[in-house]
Amino acid sequence: MKIQWDIQTSLGEFVKDNVLCAETFEELSIDFCCGGESTLEKACQEKGLEPKQVLGRLMQLQSLVKDSDVDLEALKPGELTLHIESKHHEYLKKVFPRISDLLEKVLAAHGERHPELKSLQKVYTHLREDLEPHLMKEERVLFPLIRNLESQGLGENMAATEGPVRVMLMEHDRAGELLKQIRELTIDFKVPEDGCQSFEVLYEELRLLELDTHLHIHKENNILFKKLMSPN
Ligand SMILES: [Fe+2]
Numbered sequence: 001m002k003i004q005w006d007i008q009t010s011l012g013e014f015v016k017d018n019v020l021c022a023e024t025f026e027e028l029s030i031d032f033c034c035g036g037e038s039t040l041e042k043a044c045q046e047k048g049l050e051p052k053q054v055l056g057r058l059m060q061l062q063s064l065v066k067d068s069d070v071d072l073e074a075l076k077p078g079e080l081t082l083h084i085e086s087k088h089h090e091y092l093k094k095v096f097p098r099i100s101d102l103l104e105k106v107l108a109a110h111g112e113r114h115p116e117l118k119s120l121q122k123v124y125t126h127l128r129e130d131l132e133p134h135l136m137k138e139e140r141v142l143f144p145l146i147r148n149l150e151s152q153g154l155g156e157n158m159a160a161t162e163g164p165v166r167v168m169l170m171e172h173d174r175a176g177e178l179l180k181q182i183r184e185l186t187i188d189f190k191v192p193e194d195g196c197q198s199f200e201v202l203y204e205e206l207r208l209l210e211l212d213t214h215l216h217i218h219k220e221n222n223i224l225f226k227k228l229m230s231p232n
Pocket residue numbers: 084088089135138216220
């Protein structure tokens with residue numbers, strides 16, 4: 001633990017400090033990426049949870065080994081963009097077509113008894129169609145701009161990134177909303193009793209997609225963009 005945790009600690013700080021907190025937040029439907037500024041106390045109150053109890057659960061995670069994630073705080077913005085691209089962008093590019101195919105298959109087999117699958121496909125397709133150009137904008141515009149400024153020694157003058165960052169923030173909020181709708185439509189990724197194995201794989205893939213995208217947005221909003229705004 002790099003900082004002293006208490007209920008006034010922000011959600012983003014918890015995840016920055018120990019990435020395992022992300023899973024606990026997911027489980028409790030606490031939004032730590034777009035809502036990363038919120039304190040633990042405020043977020044718990046909104047969900048009707050006892051902040052001290054949740055803090056206790058998070059504290060227990062400290063005894064578990066951290067994942068092999070690099071120390072992101074120590075990275076320069078340019079290095080962070082490379083980490084995000086190789087870890088999260090590549091993941092999305094691989095998983096998007098896989099989930100689309102699975103959805104098609106599950107919808108064909110179970111669509112009649114489970115009309116929610118049609119809505120799920122609609123929301124998922126919307127998310128994919130939003131995020132694919134979003135990734136491209138980061139890879140072709142914002143991230144190279146950050147790396148260029150950095151290589152010119154202009155690391156402390158990142159004002160040129162302000163416009164694109166603002167757009168990315170808005171798009172992250174939108175993705176967060178669509179992920180929330182997916183969680184609602186799948187009732188927290190619970191496979192119905194008559195669901196086949198593809199149904200199970202689909203819901204597991206969607207659960208992992210949510211977790212990875214939340215971490216991805218967290219790293220951009222709460223670490224990368226913060227560094228651009230207040231370089232040290
Ligand atoms: Fe990204």
